[in-house]
Amino acid sequence: MKTKLAALAAATMMAAAPAMADLIVPNLSYRTGAYGANGTQYADGFNDYFTLLNERDGGIGGEIIQVPECETAYNTEKGVECYESTKEGALVFNPLSTGITYQLIPKVSVDKKVLYTPGYGRTSSKNGKVFEWIFNAPANYWDGASVAIKYLLDENGGDLNGKKIALLYHNSAYGKEPIRTLQELSVKHGFDLSEIPVEAPGQEQKSQWLQIRRDQPDYVLMWGWGVMNQVAIQEASNIRFPMENFIGIWWAGSEIDVLPAGDGSNGYKSVTFNGVGTDYPLYDDLQTHVIDAGLASQGGEHVGSAVYSRGMYAAVVIAEAIRTAQELAGTSAISAEQLRDGFENLNITDERLTEIGLPDFGPAFETSCANHGGNGMARIQQWDAAAKQWNLITEFTGPDNEVLDPLIAEDSAAYAAEAGIEERTCD
Amino acid sequence: MFYREAGDFKTSYRDDGQTFPIRLDRFGYYAILGVAAMVVPFVINDYWASAVLLPFLIYAIASLGLNILTGYAGQVSLGTGGFMAVGAYAVYKLMTAFPDISILIHILLAGGITAMVGIAFGLPSLRIKGFYLAVATLAAQFFLVWLFNKVPWFYNYSASGQITAPERTVLGWAVTGPAASPAAKYLVCLAFVFLAAWIARNLTRGMIGRKWMAIRDMDIAAEIIGVNPLTAKLSAFGVSSFFVGISGALLFAVYLGAAEVGEAFGINKSFLVLFMVIIGGLGSIFGSFAGAAFMVLMPVLLKNLLVGTLGWPTDLAAYIELMIVGALIIFFLIVEPHGLARLWRLVKEKLRLWPFPH
Numbered sequence: 001m002k003t004k005l006a007a008l009a010a011a012t013m014m015a016a017a018p019a020m021a022d023l024i025v026p027n028l029s030y031r032t033g034a035y036g037a038n039g040t041q042y043a044d045g046f047n048d049y050f051t052l053l054n055e056r057d058g059g060i061g062g063e064i065i066q067v068p069e070c071e072t073a074y075n076t077e078k079g080v081e082c083y084e085s086t087k088e089g090a091l092v093f094n095p096l097s098t099g100i101t102y103q104l105i106p107k108v109s110v111d112k113k114v115l116y117t118p119g120y121g122r123t124s125s126k127n128g129k130v131f132e133w134i135f136n137a138p139a140n141y142w143d144g145a146s147v148a149i150k151y152l153l154d155e156n157g158g159d160l161n162g163k164k165i166a167l168l169y170h171n172s173a174y175g176k177e178p179i180r181t182l183q184e185l186s187v188k189h190g191f192d193l194s195e196i197p198v199e200a201p202g203q204e205q206k207s208q209w210l211q212i213r214r215d216q217p218d219y220v221l222m223w224g225w226g227v228m229n230q231v232a233i234q235e236a237s238n239i240r241f242p243m244e245n246f247i248g249i250w251w252a253g254s255e256i257d258v259l260p261a262g263d264g265s266n267g268y269k270s271v272t273f274n275g276v277g278t279d280y281p282l283y284d285d286l287q288t289h290v291i292d293a294g295l296a297s298q299g300g301e302h303v304g305s306a307v308y309s310r311g312m313y314a315a316v317v318i319a320e321a322i323r324t325a326q327e328l329a330g331t332s333a334i335s336a337e338q339l340r341d342g343f344e345n346l347n348i349t350d351e352r353l354t355e356i357g358l359p360d361f362g363p364a365f366e367t368s369c370a371n372h373g374g375n376g377m378a379r380i381q382q383w384d385a386a387a388k389q390w391n392l393i394t395e396f397t398g399p400d401n402e403v404l405d406p407l408i409a410e411d412s413a414a415y416a417a418e419a420g421i422e423e424r425t426c427d
Numbered sequence: 428m429f430y431r432e433a434g435d436f437k438t439s440y441r442d443d444g445q446t447f448p449i450r451l452d453r454f455g456y457y458a459i460l461g462v463a464a465m466v467v468p469f470v471i472n473d474y475w476a477s478a479v480l481l482p483f484l485i486y487a488i489a490s491l492g493l494n495i496l497t498g499y500a501g502q503v504s505l506g507t508g509g510f511m512a513v514g515a516y517a518v519y520k521l522m523t524a525f526p527d528i529s530i531l532i533h534i535l536l537a538g539g540i541t542a543m544v545g546i547a548f549g550l551p552s553l554r555i556k557g558f559y560l561a562v563a564t565l566a567a568q569f570f571l572v573w574l575f576n577k578v579p580w581f582y583n584y585s586a587s588g589q590i591t592a593p594e595r596t597v598l599g600w601a602v603t604g605p606a607a608s609p610a611a612k613y614l615v616c617l618a619f620v621f622l623a624a625w626i627a628r629n630l631t632r633g634m635i636g637r638k639w640m641a642i643r644d645m646d647i648a649a650e651i652i653g654v655n656p657l658t659a660k661l662s663a664f665g666v667s668s669f670f671v672g673i674s675g676a677l678l679f680a681v682y683l684g685a686a687e688v689g690e691a692f693g694i695n696k697s698f699l700v701l702f703m704v705i706i707g708g709l710g711s712i713f714g715s716f717a718g719a720a721f722m723v724l725m726p727v728l729l730k731n732l733l734v735g736t737l738g739w740p741t742d743l744a745a746y747i748e749l750m751i752v753g754a755l756i757i758f759f760l761i762v763e764p765h766g767l768a769r770l771w772r773l774v775k776e777k778l779r780l781w782p783f784p785h
Contacts, residue, residue, distance in 0.1 A: 031742030
């Protein structure tokens with residue numbers, strides 16, 4: 001008992017209150033664990049953009065942004081611990097994990113903190129009437145599934161009747177998310193959907209690809225993350241599956257996913273909602289103020305990669321929301337509640353993106369009290385193995401809202417009933 | 428000196444047979460219990476509850492359960508994560524199917540359901556032993572996780588396969604769901620821990636516990652002296668799974684609030700609880716607590732030290748933390764293979780003789 005008490009006493013001293021600060025945007029990152037390779041790049045992009053704002057502009061509206069980092073290892077228990085240890089004074093959380101998001105949705109609603117989950121998390125949190133504190137603009141999984149199917153429709157002259165589409169998914173909350181939508185879409189468009197789960201973390205996929213080889217689907221869609229993507233792309237190239245018929249969600253569309261398969265991955269496609277590469281004016285500023293100054297996270301070795309860019313994009317949207325909130329509230333030291341208003345009145349136009357130095361980097365979108373998910377626009381990118389780069393091959397396309405809206409209404413209503421939430425009224 | 432036994436007389440067998448025969452120990456126990464029940468709930472905050480105390484209490488129950496099976500009855504099990512999942516899914520199904528019945532009853536029922544599942548998976552123990560049994564329970568681990576992921580009935584057909592605990596109250600206080608106060612959650616867990624430790628202690632020093640230990644030490648000899656291996660082994664599996672199920676139910680409903688079976692109850696959880704038992708000390712109630720405290724508190728402590736105080740990068744700290752915890756485990760096992768409980772016992776013996784050791 002004594003050892004335990006000593007440990008407890010020591011823990012009390014260690015868990016001293018965090019430093020008082022300006023605007024706090026914790027970065028619940030993961031640089032270790034099964035998904036560490038991806039998480040590291042995302043966290044770097046997220047940190048670097050705020051470092052840039054602090055260095056170049058002195059923060060946002062004169063307030064320095066603090067980005068304390070906490071390592072979750074993609075583990076929900078550690079994620080909760082990180083949330084509790086950083087929530088003091090924090091404005092918004094972006095845990096980059098659907099599992100942790102599910103954990104935090106009820107907690108942030110009670111603590112009144114914003115949860116921003118771009119491109120992941122609970123899809124139906126797009127419904128702001130039920131999910132007051134959760135935002136998932138610009139696009140969610142169902143948007144991604146729908147955009148991918150729309151792209152396939154375009155490829156096939158608007159007709160997918162009788163085609164076979166396999167969904168290869170990470171057997172977790174994240175991977176299961178698109179199933180419902182794809183089932184609806186398969187009914188609507190008459191394609192045959194087969195669902196093939198891969199157990200986390202996904203190194204072992206022999207039997208899945210054997211099944212794909214046997215079934216000969218016309219297209220394979222993939223909801224994977226981390227090592228699962230690399231293995232899947234390698235396996236696909238091993239069985240000589242036509243790469244241009246293999247489309248991943250945005251989390252299965254980074255350089256680290258395709259590089260291990262070498263030339264075999266040439267032609268692989270993925271959905272994306274952000275640009276990649278460094279051909280944007282913002283990167284000049286980033287070079288001067290952050291990378292050359294030696295302030296870049298991890299020395300800036302991943303600048304311009306797909307996942308880095310997505311982390312940066314999340315920071316861009318949060319920064320814009322903070323700016324909007326400051327304008328609305330008339331003060332620069334905003335609270336989390338004021339930030340929520342900022343998020344609900346976001347209007348990221350093409351002009352604004354150009355102004356930031358990221359023209360055509362992401363979709364133009366607006367959010368509102370009822371719509372926390374934007375317009376769900378996404379585009380398709382294709383990997384060029386020779387040039388080692390992603391090429392954007394379509395324009396931003398919107399999803400099939402005719403199918404998605406009822407699903408979102410249904411799922412959010414189920415959550416509201418389960419959690420005993422009254423819908424807010426939005427005008 | 429510190430352990431003064433002078434004047435501590437016992438005049439009956441009853442006195443001699445109590446759990447804490449030394450008066451100082453007994454008072455220490457009452458004091459800790461008093462502080463835990465009367466003081467901590469008033470000072471506890473969200474961070475302390477969710478980062479330190481709730482996981483400690485919940486894993487202490489799991490490690491008590493596994494200690495009964497592995498430490499007392501000698502049946503090595505790697506299925507703890509799977510059995511915790513049974514507890515979690517059972518309590519989820521009960522909570523959603525019978526919302527009007529108290530959550531405390533549901534948690535106990537979830538323990539009962541897990542006990543039955545545990546007995547079913549304990550049946551092979553009648554034929555196989557040691558490593559082979561560990562492999563059989565490993566199969567239980569993978570099978571149960573696969574089952575809860577595969578069959579939508581278990582997660583009420585939710586789109587993502589996650590289970591989320593709705594709000595339930597005890598005496599008007601929310602103990603599950605986001606609105607639950609840290610103190611309410613803590614007190615519920617504390618009550619279950621107290622109960623579990625009390626039951627475990629009394630079972631293990633009574634006839635049943637002696638049968639378990641006889642089976643552990645030499646099963647053939649135990650059979651010859653009249654211990655029925657069937658009932659002894661299966662009762663160990665049943666009681667152990669009961670505790671593990673309760674801890675799974677609390678982990679999901681009270682602590683996490685939402686869970687995904689592969690992530691929250693994967694094989695890592697089985698290893699974690701097994702490490703707690705080994706570090707704490709096989710066949711010791713106190714060891715279950717010490718092991719849980721070590722495995723829960725050490726990473727948090729190191730993280731706060733390395734990141735919070737020294738300001739190291741989080742990834743470096745995370746790796747160093749893994750190394751330090753690993754090294755400490757090896758160190759403890761070399762210094763004292765019988766775990767922290769044995770270390771504590773040695774300290775007590777030394778203190779009783781101090782300053783005149785012989």
